[in-house]
Amino acid sequence: MQGRQGREGESRETPLGRKAASVNGSGRQPTIPQRPPGMTRVSKPPATRKVERPKRENNPQGARKRALILLGVLVLCAAVSLAGGYGLFNLVKGIQASAGPSQTISSFLVALDKQDYQNAYTYLGAGITLQQSQEQFANQAKQLDACYGKVIDYSQQEGSAVYEENGNIQKYSYTIKREHMEKPYTLVLTVQQEQDTGDWKISDYGTLGPDKKSAPACATK
Numbered sequence: 001m002q003g004r005q006g007r008e009g010e011s012r013e014t015p016l017g018r019k020a021a022s023v024n025g026s027g028r029q030p031t032i033p034q035r036p037p038g039m040t041r042v043s044k045p046p047a048t049r050k051v052e053r054p055k056r057e058n059n060p061q062g063a064r065k066r067a068l069i070l071l072g073v074l075v076l077c078a079a080v081s082l083a084g085g086y087g088l089f090n091l092v093k094g095i096q097a098s099a100g101p102s103q104t105i106s107s108f109l110v111a112l113d114k115q116d117y118q119n120a121y122t123y124l125g126a127g128i129t130l131q132q133s134q135e136q137f138a139n140q141a142k143q144l145d146a147c148y149g150k151v152i153d154y155s156q157q158e159g160s161a162v163y164e165e166n167g168n169i170q171k172y173s174y175t176i177k178r179e180h181m182e183k184p185y186t187l188v189l190t191v192q193q194e195q196d197t198g199d200w201k202i203s204d205y206g207t208l209g210p211d212k213k214s215a216p217a218c219a220t221k
Contacts, residue, residue, distance in 0.1 A: 100200040101170045101191040108189070108202055109174070113151045117141050125192055125201030144209040147218035149179025157186070168193050169203070185210035 104123050111120035117138035121129070124137070145151075153176075160173035169192045177184040190204035209215065 100193070101172070104191055104200040104202065105172060105174075105189050109151070109154050112141065112208075113154070115141075115145065115150055123202055124205075125194065125203040127192075127203050128205075140208060144178075148181050148209060148215075151176060152179050153177040153184075154187075181210070181216065185215075 108120055108123040111117070111123070118134060120141070121134045121137050124132075128137075155175050157173040157175055160171075162171040164170070169190065171188060171190045174187045174189060175184045176187045187208070188204075188206055189202055191200050192203040193200050
C-alpha cells in the first residue's frame with residue numbers, strides 16, 4: 001500500500017506492527033497467552049460417544065400368531081379364487097350348452113315362418129331325416145299351412161326347458177300362433193347333440209301342428 005508522498009517525494013509507509021502498536025496505545029505489540037504447563041494440547045474436539053438405540057426383543061409367540069393369520073388369509077383367498085373359477089367355468093359351460101339348442105330351434109321356427117321348408121329340413125336330426133325325406137317334410141308343413149294358416153308368431157314358454165342325459169337332450173315348449181286359428185297351441189321341440197359332429201339337431205317335433213284331439217276342424221279358405 002502506498003503512503004502519502006513527502007516533501008522530497010519519498011513514500012511514507014506505515015509498518016503493520018507499528019500500526020497495531022499505535023492502536024492499543026501501549027506502543028507494544030500484543031502477546032499471545034501461553035499454554036499452562038502440563039496441559040495437553042488438543043488438536044481435535046473429543047469424539048462424542050454415540051448412544052445405541054435399544055434393540056427390540058423378539059416375541060416368538062407374536063411372530064407365530066402373525067404367521068398363522070397370514071397363512072389363514074392366503075388359504076381363504078385361494079378358496080375364494082377356486083370357488084369363483086369353478087362357478088365361472090360352470091356358467092360358461094351352461095351358456096354354451098344352451099346357446100346351441102336355442103339357436104337351432106330359433107332358426108327352425110324362422111324357416112317355418114318364412115315357409116322355407118328346405119332350410120327348415122336342415123335342422124332336423126338323423127333320426128328324422130333317415131325316415132322322412134325333405135319332400136315328405138315339406139308336404140306335411142304345407143298341409144298344416146293350408147288347414148290352419150301359416151305360422152305368424154311363436155314364443156318360448158317360460159320355465160319349460162327340460163334337460164336329459166347330462167344336457168345332451170333338451171326339450172323346449174313353444175306357443176305357436178297360426179293365421180287361421182283363434183287360439184295358439186303348444187309345440188314341444190326336442191333337440192339332441194349329434195355325437196359325430198357335435199351339432200344340435202331337432203330329434204322330435206311332434207306333429208308340427210296342434211294336437212289332433214283338441215285341434216279345430218280344418219279351416220281352409
